[in-house]
Amino acid sequence: MSRSVSKLLPLAVLVGAVGLGGCASKSFVREQIAPVSQRVDALESRLQETDGTAKAALAEAQAASGQAQQNGQRLDQLNGRVDGVDQRLSVQERRVKRPRN
Template structure:
């Protein structure tokens, strides 16, 4: 009976031991939680910057399309003027 009782008691953890182990685990969790929050903040900033850059790129693309239209129009005018000059007889 004493043997069975001593085995049962020695297999149990004390409250102090459990509390120390839980404190260790909790401190590790807190550290990881802090790192996760930092990563979330950084990723949020990166997302905002990427969205702003995408918006700016879209505006730039629209401006380039407008400029291309103007350049094409000027090119056509130049081609027409050159054709008119070539048609005029010299002399």
């Protein structure tokens, strides 16, 4: 054998061995992927549940915000009415406190 052929022979054997032995069967791949697939399915289910909970919480928070805004407006109206009553009471008190001549 020539020197170049003797150098290439081990490389050719290695490439051939890797090429022939590197294929995995479908069943082997399924066995290896099954646990990962199950975990992904479980995580997707939990994610959907969490998403539903978050959406429900957001809806409740928005409703509470709207109710708080309505309550604030009502409080402003009541404050105005109380101020009016307070002013009328002050006017009446001044009339009563005036001495009669």
